[in-house]
Amino acid sequence: MTEPLGIYIHIPFCVRKCRYCDFLSFSAPDSLKEAYAEALCREIRAAAELYQRPVDTVFIGGGTPSVLPYSVFRSMIDALREAFRILPDAEVTVEMNPGAGWSAEELNDLLGGTDRSGYGAPAVSRISLxxxxxxxxxxxxxxxxxxxRTFLNTYEKLRAAGASDINFDLMFGIPGQTGERWRETLRTAVSLAPEHLSAYSLILEEGTPFFEEWKKGTLLLPDEESERNMAYEAAEYLGNAGYHRYEISNYSRPGHASRHNIRYWQRKEYYGAGIGAASFLGHTRWKNTSEMKKYLAVWGGETERTGPECMDACREDTEHLTKKQEMEEFMFLGLRMTEGISAAAFEEEFGVPLREEYGPVLEKYLGEKMLGEKDGRIYLTDRGTDVSNVIMSGFLHDD
Ligand code: SF4
Incomplete structure (x- = not known):
């Protein structure tokens, strides 16, 4: 059977820009949102025609997908389901932000019924808030x-509409945040019983208002030790509350790990539609253009365009991975997951025993207890997780 594909769809619109954000997102009038969604549908149809593969995970992210007028969003989902064969048990996630959401009726339509969809399942199966x-x-x-309060309203509406798989994104290392306040965020989040939690530390990105404040010395961030403690507290508290840490920053109740995100860490193929969206297919990675004007010039307009020429016209940063690069990715993406990587899978994929390729670095970090080994799998220990970037860079080849 053909290996199913993952689909990522980028919706680059937000109500306004957060102070730390360097994602590809901006505010826009409804006319642009509509033109973009129409262009997206064309790209999706062209991709479906070219790849002709069933799909088992979809992630509609951004930006804030829920700033699209509901009718526009719904048409896009319908177009996706018409173009691709979305498997009946596929995970279809949509990111939403409180305060930029759809009405209770619209959420009922999206999550509750099978009445108008005809798919035999709700249009969307998972929400990330x-x-x-x-x-x-x-x-x-x-x-x-x-x-x-706005968040709670959104959450209640989602549950009332039948949402049964919800993630909350949480952030630590916020300016002025104390350990106690972070614990309160964890406690309150857990008391609401989401199926999944992501806990990321704030990253200072160049070009953001936070970065400018930091340069001026007015951004008072928790120190490194406090931030590390916040990461420990998240792991401990969420573990005790029944959330399994399956990736450095991700925790889930049994059966609710994000299948789409696991696809990235396991290097399974996916197609990314929309501006700035990344794809990984057939040993090649590429990104779509980040320029809206260029994207609309290719996929927008009066006549329906299709075919690989349009895809090529939007494509940037194409990289055909060498075997060595794929080995590196196998290690540093796979080690993000707490189950780690399988030595047998490495050998099966690359035809080289793991220890033949990476013997010295493995022995070094196993000896330092940064890595552990069990049942043929290598994983980051708690100590290793603290300095995961250093460990992972150890698997880069010199040439
Ligand atoms: S909602 Fe998310 S994507 Fe939008 S500006 Fe804020 S951080 Fe960026």
Missing amino acids: GLQSVHDDELKRLGRIHDF
Whole structure:
């Protein structure tokens, strides 16, 4: 059977920009959102025609997909399901932000019924909600558009509409945040019983307002040790609350790990549609253009365009991976997962025993207890997780 494909769809619109954000996202009028969604549908149809593969995971991210008018979003999902064969048990995730959501009726249509979809399943099976913090002052400091009450309203509406697989994104290392306030965010999030939690540390990205504040010395971030403690506390508290840490920053109840994200760490193929979207197919990685104007010039307009020429016209940064690069990716993506990597799978994929390729670096980190080994798998220990970037860079080849 043909190996199923994953699909990522990028919706680059947000109500306004958060102060730490360097994702490809911006505010836009409805006319642009509509033109973009129409162009996206064309790209999706062309990709379906070219690849002709069933799909078992879809992730619609951004940006904030829920800033699209619901009718526009729904047409896009319908077009996706018409173009590709989405498998009946596929995971279809949509990112939403509180304060930029759809009405209760619209959510019922999206999550509740099979009435109008005809798919035999809700149009969307999983929601990822950007909560970040339960403290309004921290949310304000981050430049988020919501407060905690708005988040609760959105969450209640989602549950009432039948959502049974919900993730909350949480953030630590926020300016002014203390350990106690982070613990309160964890406690409150857990008390709401989401199926999945992601806990990321704030990363300072060049070009963001936070970066400028940091340069001026006005951004008071928790020190490195406090931030590391916050990561430990998340792991410990969420573990005790029944959430399994399956990746450095991701925790889930049994059966609710994100299948789409696991696809990235296991290097399974996916097609990315929309501006800035990345794809990985047939040993090649590429990105679509990040320029809306260029994207619309290719996929927009009066006549329906299709075919590989349009895809090529949008494509940038194409990289055909060498075997050595694929080995590196296998290691540093696979080690992000707590189950680690399988030595047998490495040998099967590359025709070389893992220890023949990486003997010295493995022995070094196993000896230092940064890596552990069990049942033919190599994984990061807690100590190794702390310095995961250093460990992973050890698997880069010199040439
Ligand atoms: S909601 Fe997310 S994508 Fe949009 S500006 Fe904020 S951090 Fe960036």
